[in-house]
Every structure is written in structure tokens, then in C-alpha cells.
Amino acid sequence: MRGSEFADLRAFVAIVEEGNFSRAAARLRISPSTLSQTIRQLEARIGVQLLNRTTRSTALTEAGQRLFDRFKPALGEMEAALGEVRNLPGRPAGTVRLVLPRLALATLVEPHLGDFYQQFPDITLELGINDAMIDIVGDGFDIGITLGELVEKDMIAVKLGPDLRQVAVASPDYLAQHGRPHTPADLLGHNCINWRKPGSNKIYNWEFNDDGRWFNVAVNGALIVSHRDTALQAAAQGAGIAFAYWSSQWMQPLIDAGKLVPLLESYSPDFPGWYVYYARQHHTPPAVRAVIDFLRAANRCDDPA
Structure with missing residues (x-):
């Protein structure tokens, strides 16, 4: 079937089916004159007359009846097939x-990987673990997760x-030896683990x-790390005061075990936390949309997106 033959x-x-050109044209959302021209072109192309037309009536010729009888069931099958495809999830x-x-991986993704592959066995999910802020488009990633304040406009x-919170923590032994800071300015007199x-x-x-x-404090100390979970482990061993997210994965177990003590909590309110982000495009691929929707559902929060 070539070109516009299917439409014709x-x-x-x-x-x-409608019995006349006017009703058929309304159904097809074209003008009666356009529909009349379409049928004339179809008849010319196949070399037979399909309809006997007068000003008052339209009737099938013998050739037209045979074409209708053979093509109508085929058309129904084609339209049904298209409908099924459109309605398939x-x-x-x-x-x-x-x-x-790494922290976003531990909090937002790792706990849900099993559920994800139960739902989407045909998606290959490649995870790039990187604490640096990168250009997801330039570096070939489809989506990223970062803090809301770092997402490009x-x-x-x-x-x-939920929202996040950063707090200073130290071990009981460190505090026993060096005292407890009562204001952020007091940190300048302590050995702090920088990041x-x-x-x-x-x-x-x-x-x-x-x-x-909000204000910043440039602290000093004898240890600099590139991962905050390392800073927490060092603080739990008495190496100094660390500053990190109060996470259920890394910080909370050390607090519960009595290895770390939260400090300066009144100076550490919540702030907007993690966001999944992606580039604006005319059509988001279904697999990408599936990952975004899954992450949002698995990590629901009451705050607006």
C-alpha cells in the first residue's frame, strides 16, 4: 500500500458507513469537497468507479461493494491492533x-534495587558514584541526584x-579531653576534620x-577527607570533630552506639535535600521516565516537587 492509499x-x-459525503466528511474532520476529491483520486488510481453519486444519494457500484466487503474487516483488524498497542502499559x-x-546511593537507591528489578527487568541501570558536581549531559548520563541548591536552572x-540536616559530631573521649563547643565560633579552637x-x-x-x-565557618584541623563517611569514622575514633549529614546509614548507628555525640544542634536546622534531575527535552525515553517515577515513589516526601 503506497503513500496515502490507506487514508483514502x-x-x-x-x-x-455514513451513507453520504457530508456526514463522512464531518467524521473525518475534512470538508466535503476535499473528501470528494479524495474519492475521485482513489477511483482514478485503481481504475474503477466505486460509488454512484447524485445530488441526493450515494450508492456502491459492484466493484465498490466488493472492495468494501474485503477491506472493511481488514481495516477493523488494523485499527484494533493499533488500539491495543496504544493501550499497552x-x-x-x-x-x-x-x-x-555515595550518601544518596545508600539512602535513596540501594534499599530499593530489588524492587526496581522486579518491576523493570528489561532496564539496565548503570550507577555512577561521584560526589563531585558534574555535567550530566556532557558526561553522558541520563539523570543525576544531587542537593536541590546545586541543580542548574x-x-x-x-x-x-525528606529534608536533610548537617550536624557537628565528636566522640565522648574527644569531648572529655578538649571540651564541648557551645557556638560555631568555638570550633575555631578545636581540631576539626575537613572535607x-x-x-x-x-x-x-x-x-x-x-x-x-546562614553563615559559614572555615574550620581547621589535621585531617582532610573527600568522603564524609570517612570523617564520621575518624571522629568516632577521637580524631576530631566532623560535620556531616545526619543519615540513618552512616551517622545514626554511631550515635546509637554511643560513639558520636551531636553538637551545636540549635545551629543546624533542616534544609531541602536530594533531588533527581534531568535535562529538558521534547520526549523523555520511557526507561528514563520509569527510573524517575520509581525513585520518586520509593522515596516519597510531603514537600512539593
């Missing part, structure tokens, strides 16, 4: 590349999980809030 044959069937397939920090971002974001030359300044005003 559908128009022919519509005329026969489908099984998204393909490779999706996701880049995210030209990206679409969806919130995952340098991978890919950055700058040491991270610890962030605190006093009566709605």
Missing part, C-alpha cells in the same frame, strides 16, 4: 545512566525523600544558621 480507503469506508527497556553521591528537578569535595580545590566551609541567617 478509510475515507471510502467512512462514506459507505509496555515494559520500558534500555540502559539508563544515573550519577549520584535549566534542569527539571524532582524532590526525593574537600571531589574535583574541587576548595575546602568546604561548615554552614550554620542563627535565627534564620
Whole structure:
């Protein structure tokens, strides 16, 4: 079947079913004159007259009747097949590349990997673990997870999980030897475990809030790490004061075990946490959309996206 022949044959069937050109044209959302021209071109192409037309009536010729009898069932089958395909939920397939920090992996992704592959066995999920902020498009990733404040304005971002909180912590032994800081400024007199974001030359300044005003403290210490879970382990061993997210994976077990003590909590309010983000595009691939929707459902929060 070439070019517009399928559309022309559908128009022919519509005329026969409706009984006249006007009703068929309305059904097809074209003008009667356009429909009349379509049928004339179809008849010219196949070399036979299909309809006897007068100003008052439209009737099938013998050739037209034979064509209608043979083509109408085939048309019904084709339309039914298209309808089934459109209504199938489908099984998204393909490779999706996701880049995210180690803490986001531990909190938002690792606990749900089994459920994900029960639902989407045909998706290959490639996880890139990177605490640095990268260009997901330039580096070939489909989606990323990072803190909301770090998402570029030209990206679409969806919130995952609850708000986060960063707190200073130290071991009971360290506090017994060096005393407890009571304000962020007191940290300048302590051995603090610094953190340098991978890919950055700058040491991270610890962030605190006093009566709605955020401010930074550039602390000093004899240890610099690139992963905050390492800082927590060092602090639990008495190496100094660490500053990290109060996470159920890394910090909470050490607090529950009495190895770490939270400090300066009144200066450490919650702030918007993790977001999954991706580039704006006309059509998001089904596999990418499936991963985003799954992460959002698995890490529901009450805050708006």
C-alpha cells in the first residue's frame, strides 16, 4: 500500500458507513469537497468507479461493494491492533545512566534495587558514584541526584525523600579531653576534620544558621577527607570533630552506639535535600521516565516537587 492509499480507503469506508459525503466528511474532520476529491483520486488510481453519486444519494457500484466487503474487516483488524498497542502499559527497556553521591546511593537507591528489578527487568541501570558536581549531559548520563541548591536552572528537578540536616559530631573521649563547643565560633579552637569535595580545590566551609541567617565557618584541623563517611569514622575514633549529614546509614548507628555525640544542634536546622534531575527535552525515553517515577515513589516526601 503506497503513500496515502490507506487514508483514502478509510475515507471510502467512512462514506459507505455514513451513507453520504457530508456526514463522512464531518467524521473525518475534512470538508466535503476535499473528501470528494479524495474519492475521485482513489477511483482514478485503481481504475474503477466505486460509488454512484447524485445530488441526493450515494450508492456502491459492484466493484465498490466488493472492495468494501474485503477491506472493511481488514481495516477493523488494523485499527484494533493499533488500539491495543496504544493501550499497552509496555515494559520500558534500555540502559539508563544515573550519577549520584555515595550518601544518596545508600539512602535513596540501594534499599530499593530489588524492587526496581522486579518491576523493570528489561532496564539496565548503570550507577555512577561521584560526589563531585558534574555535567550530566556532557558526561553522558541520563539523570543525576544531587542537593536541590546545586541543580542548574535549566534542569527539571524532582524532590526525593525528606529534608536533610548537617550536624557537628565528636566522640565522648574527644569531648572529655578538649571540651564541648557551645557556638560555631568555638570550633575555631578545636581540631576539626575537613572535607574537600571531589574535583574541587576548595575546602568546604561548615554552614550554620542563627535565627534564620546562614553563615559559614572555615574550620581547621589535621585531617582532610573527600568522603564524609570517612570523617564520621575518624571522629568516632577521637580524631576530631566532623560535620556531616545526619543519615540513618552512616551517622545514626554511631550515635546509637554511643560513639558520636551531636553538637551545636540549635545551629543546624533542616534544609531541602536530594533531588533527581534531568535535562529538558521534547520526549523523555520511557526507561528514563520509569527510573524517575520509581525513585520518586520509593522515596516519597510531603514537600512539593
